[in-house]
Amino acid sequence: MILVFGESGQVATELKRILPDAVFLSRQEADLANPAACAAAITEHRPAAVINAAAYTAVDKAESDEETALNVNATAPGAMARAAAGLGIPFVHISTDYVFAGTGEKPFSPDDPTAPLGAYGRTKLAGEQLVVRAGGPFAVLRTSWVFSAHGGNFVKTMLRLAESRDSLTIVADQIGGPTSARAIALACKVMAEQLINNPEKSGIYHFSGAPDTSWADFARAIFEMAGRAVTVTDIPTSDYPTPAKRPLNSRLDCSALSAFGLARPDWRADLAQVLTELGAIS
């Protein structure tokens, strides 16, 4: 049995579809603000592997609430990973492109230097480090720009704005890979299953949708596929002030994932599937 932390999030919802026999712990059942309780849940359930799909993902809010974000994104995953290590079972943890400063234009490799620009990225990086140091079999899967038919994400924001707007200004100088929650869920499942017999595959891996694009071009693709007449104008990040600073270069070098037989998913195909699921295209 696989134990999953998170039940209602984008990735957790997709994990539910492909892991019908897994046990999913909601915030009510295991609150990551209480790290000891989360570690105890692992010891009690005695699963074959653990996937952590819960996190504090409100990037701007984290700037003024870093203590909560640190507990949820770092202290709890650390305690959970140590509990999993104690049982000798794999711990699969999801992290983010926001651990990088985003300088340059080269895709980041898993061992490139990290330097988060904001509180969310700092807490996610701290979580990665605690998972690595827990001493058991593990995978840290860094992904980016997650979208799905469930929960909050850029695709759903764009569709909502299309109801009331016929033009939008969207940042065009942040470049990254939109990644479907469905593809991430499948990658987590594959990694958890392979790590059970192949703990030597433990490590930090990158996984993002291809091809790399800008938020502005991603928005254009959404409106085009959904048949919405919204004009998108490119703007620089400096024209879209937010509490948290975001990396300009979010390109991730995902080549190491071939160790698990995984390759970058095509976000256009996944976007078509999500828009169909949302009833935005037929």
Ligand SMILES: NC(=O)C1=CN([C@@H]2O[C@H](COP(=O)(O)OP(=O)(O)OC[C@H]3O[C@@H](n4cnc5c(N)ncnc54)[C@H](OP(=O)(O)O)[C@@H]3O)[C@@H](O)[C@H]2O)C=CC1
């Ligand atoms: N969203 C994105 O664009 C990206 C996400 N990631 C990472 O991917 C992973 C999955 O993200 P995603 O599915 O998008 O996240 P969502 O924001 O969709 O969901 C987050 C989940 O975490 C749960 N959660 C939050 N706080 C707590 C808590 N204190 N105790 C228990 N559960 C809690 C939420 O529960 P509830 O519904 O009860 O609030 C929710 O189920 C995360 O590790 C995230 O950092 C990485 C790159 C990009």
Ligand SMILES: Cc1cn([C@H]2C[C@H](O)[C@@H](COP(=O)(O)OP(=O)(O)O[C@H]3O[C@@H](C)C(=O)[C@@H](O)[C@H]3O)O2)c(=O)[nH]c1=O
């Ligand atoms: C709504 C809107 C957004 N934007 C910009 C702001 C931002 O730079 C970009 C995307 O907006 P979001 O609010 O989705 O960005 P954000 O919440 O920062 O998304 C991030 O979430 C965390 C959890 C991650 O780990 C990252 O990989 C990334 O997906 O679009 C515009 O330029 N115009 C707009 O009208």
Ligand SMILES: [Mg+2]
């Ligand atoms: Mg449950």
